[in-house]
Amino acid sequence: MNTPYEPLRLHVPEPSGRPGCKTDFSYLNLAGAGSARKPPIDIEPRETQDLAVGLVRVLDEQGHAVGPWAPDLPAEALIEGLRAMIRTRLFDTRMVTAQRQKKMSFYIQSLGEEAIGCAHALALRYDDMCFPTYRQQGILMTRKVPLLDLMCQLLSNERDPLKGRQLPALYSHKDAGFFTISGNLGTQFIQAVGWGMASAIKGDTRIASGWIGDGATAEADFYNGLTFAHVYRAPVILNVVNNQWAISSFQGIAGGEATTFAGRGVGSGIASLRVDGNDFLAVYAVSQWAAERARRNLGPTLIEWVSYRAGPHSTSDDPSKYRPADDWSHFPLGDPIARLKLHLIELGAWTDAEHSAAVAEIDAEIIATFKEAQRYGTLHDGHVASDISIFDDVYHELPEHLRLQREQMQALASAHRQGSSAA
Numbered sequence: 001m002n003t004p005y006e007p008l009r010l011h012v013p014e015p016s017g018r019p020g021c022k023t024d025f026s027y028l029n030l031a032g033a034g035s036a037r038k039p040p041i042d043i044e045p046r047e048t049q050d051l052a053v054g055l056v057r058v059l060d061e062q063g064h065a066v067g068p069w070a071p072d073l074p075a076e077a078l079i080e081g082l083r084a085m086i087r088t089r090l091f092d093t094r095m096v097t098a099q100r101q102k103k104m105s106f107y108i109q110s111l112g113e114e115a116i117g118c119a120h121a122l123a124l125r126y127d128d129m130c131f132p133t134y135r136q137q138g139i140l141m142t143r144k145v146p147l148l149d150l151m152c153q154l155l156s157n158e159r160d161p162l163k164g165r166q167l168p169a170l171y172s173h174k175d176a177g178f179f180t181i182s183g184n185l186g187t188q189f190i191q192a193v194g195w196g197m198a199s200a201i202k203g204d205t206r207i208a209s210g211w212i213g214d215g216a217t218a219e220a221d222f223y224n225g226l227t228f229a230h231v232y233r234a235p236v237i238l239n240v241v242n243n244q245w246a247i248s249s250f251q252g253i254a255g256g257e258a259t260t261f262a263g264r265g266v267g268s269g270i271a272s273l274r275v276d277g278n279d280f281l282a283v284y285a286v287s288q289w290a291a292e293r294a295r296r297n298l299g300p301t302l303i304e305w306v307s308y309r310a311g312p313h314s315t316s317d318d319p320s321k322y323r324p325a326d327d328w329s330h331f332p333l334g335d336p337i338a339r340l341k342l343h344l345i346e347l348g349a350w351t352d353a354e355h356s357a358a359v360a361e362i363d364a365e366i367i368a369t370f371k372e373a374q375r376y377g378t379l380h381d382g383h384v385a386s387d388i389s390i391f392d393d394v395y396h397e398l399p400e401h402l403r404l405q406r407e408q409m410q411a412l413a414s415a416h417r418q419g420s421s422a423a
């Protein structure tokens, strides 16, 4: 049949770099530091369109803080933030090694993304509730959760606060406003919106902060969360960490090619901004702006943090199979730790020597604490939470049939102990 049309075909997005072929990062459409405007917090969501496709940045190439978003933070607070980022990175490095030594089964690092969790947590109140993914350990470091608790969880040992019930790195710290990390991507986003709604229904003043990765925004939960947050003006910050990758899928596959992830927020009636996630000052300033909106009942804010997943997805991944091995060193937004360090040196508040001393001191603390954590067991020696603990923490009052099972298990264990002592 004669037809003026070519056969139909689908478009399959491809990354601009592959192993052996350098990435063309011009797709990021970067803007200069200081070029984005800072609107009043009661801005209409539809008027944030330019901010959702632009890029909020504060730190320029020389380490100066420029433009309307430059926050008014004392140098001591910045040094505190820098130390939290250093602690996050060194902790990750040591734990990756421990996984390679088979002391733990699995680990996920946040290399290159440290500014996001650390500066965000600094801008929130300690009792605001975060619903993180597995890459926001920076929140725990900023909120000073004891490293020993984190390490024992990673080792799934007899002191593991979660008693071996969660995959390593899927922490839970209610007291530090850190909701249990879910392995099912996207769930924490709707839970954050629900928690924020509940806080408003109770007349509380605490807000919620929900987290999702670029890849997981392709899940329906992302859109469900946006709808509820918009309709009820829930007091929640909706964070999308666009680190360019979802394991081996680049962000174009999740829908980042012809629009931005922040752009989806505007389309859903939510004030939205795209921000340099490797710029500690920009992360702090925008998080504070969004928190203020939520706390004043002005509704949710969606923030796309542009960053780069510098390391493998997890200890089970080898990124040199699907992207240039040295990709991170060419990423135009750089290293968040190096950028804040440069800023502090420019301010005259920090020196190279102080930086090296901080690295050595924090690393020593991590090594000493990890020694202590291993005394409670590692994967090598089978010191895990006791079997009987499976009956704990689920029911307020244990149902009859489970009480019976627990008694049977206790009887078996004591018979076993007597048998082995008689032998």
Ligand SMILES: Cc1ncc(C[n+]2csc(CCOP(=O)(O)OP(=O)(O)O)c2C)c(N)n1
Pocket: 133, 135, 183, 184, 185, 186, 212, 213, 214, 215, 216, 217, 219, 241, 243, 245, 246, 247, 309, 313
């Ligand atoms: C619902 C669901 N689908 C798939 C997976 C498998 N999975 C685990 S991590 C991951 C990639 C997620 O990428 P992204 O959301 O960009 O977060 P990132 O790892 O980059 O921080 C996938 C597909 C999962 N855990 N849950």
Ligand SMILES: [Mg+2]
Pocket: 213, 214, 215, 241, 242, 243, 244, 245, 246, 247, 309
């Ligand atoms: Mg990702």
